[in-house]
Amino acid sequence: MSNFGRKADEFVYVAAAIGPWAFIITIIVIVGLIKGCLPDKTDPMDNSINKAREILEHVMVRDSTDNGFRVVYATKNPVTDERYKEIRSREHIRDGFERLKEEAPAHFGGSLLETDICDFALYAYRFHIDDDICIHNIFVAGVEKMVFYVQPNPNLENCVTRMNYGTEQGNQYLNEQDINIYIPNGGRRYRYWKCRFLLQVSDTDERFSHFTADEKLH
Structure with a gap:
């Protein structure tokens, strides 16, 4: 009998004499010993406790008028550097980003100016590129398209009616959880960037301003 086998038997005999709780603890110890003897199949590239989800790319998907969407891709899981x-x-992956840029406008008839962000998101979510990456956010992009979301809001006094292309406050966007590819229309949820809680989400595409001059980021 090997030295390891003798030690395992000794643990079992002692645990049986002491009681059931000690026996359970002993089993855990034995399992730990066995696992310690097994080879570690983890790729050295992934063998670190320092892992985080990382942004991979901001992919600009635009039509011939430069209107469309900014698709933010990230790693699907926490990864090492x-x-x-x-x-x-x-x-x-680079080829996939280029295909998305080329094929998406054609899919929506050549123009993305009036394309609903949720319809685009359904298309983009199903546009498989790599199992290790996913869409993190989608933002409306392009001067004409972004201006939709700083139109006068009759129900919001002193609302901002000029888009700041630096902060993009008020711009329409989606989070990665906002689209459900398993239902026909993907669900409908629209978000407005850096707006206060009661105005940051809607069930329809609200083409007007969602923040006031007092709430404006500088």
């Missing part, structure tokens, strides 16, 4: 660099280096 080494794995992040490896993912960024994958040529097929």
Whole structure:
């Protein structure tokens, strides 16, 4: 019998003599010993406690008038710095981003100015590029399209009616949880960037301002 086997038997005999709780603890110890003897199959590139989800790319999907959407891709899971660099280096991911830029406008008839962000999100979520990445956010992009969301709001006194393209406050966007690809229309939830709680989400595409001059970011 090997030395490891003799030690395991000794643990079992002692645990049986002491009682059931000690026996359970002993089983846990034995399992730990066995796991310690098994080879670690973790890729060295992933073997670190220092992991985080990382933003991969801001992909500008626009039509011939420069209107459309900014799609923010991130790693699907927390990754090490080494794995992040490896993912960024994958040529097929770069090719996928270029395909999305080219194919999305054509899918929506050549113009994205009037394309609903939820309809676009359904298309983009189903546009598979790589299993290790996912869409983190989608923002409306383009001067004409972003201006929709700083139109006068008759129900909001002193609302801002000029888009700040630096902060993008009030611009329409989606989070990664806002679209459900398993239902026909994906669900309908529209968000407005950096607006106060009661005005930051709507069930319809509200093409007007959602913040006041007092709430404006500087």
